[in-house]
Amino acid sequence: MGQFPKMLIIVGAILIGIGLLWQVGGKIIPLGKLPGDFLFRGENTTVYIPIVTSIIISIVLSLIFFIVGRFR
CATH class of the missing domain: 1.20.5 (Single alpha-helices involved in coiled-coils or other helix-helix interfaces)
Structure with missing residues (x-):
């Protein structure tokens, strides 16, 4: 293989x-409902901006890739 x-x-x-x-x-x-995640609702539209959720996911993925990279 x-x-x-x-x-x-x-x-x-x-x-x-x-x-x-x-x-x-x-x-x-x-996730997706953390303080710092913005939700704007209008009459016909909804805009969701997950800033804090994105930062947390980025940190976790960076740590995972760092650890995996150390063992390569």
């Missing part, structure tokens, strides 16, 4: 794990 299929399997497993954590963890940590 080559490197590319193994990498796809690992990425798929990681995405499944993230999806499961998001489903279960959504009840514990309400």
Whole structure:
């Protein structure tokens, strides 16, 4: 088996794990409903800007990539 299929399997497993954590963890940590996430509602439009949620996801992904990069 080559490197590319193994990498796809690992990425798929990681995405499944993230999806499961998001489903279960959504009840514990309400991502998308944190203070600093802006929601503007007009008569016909709704604009949602998840600033704090984006920052938290960015920090977590940066830590994961840093740790994975250290073991390569």
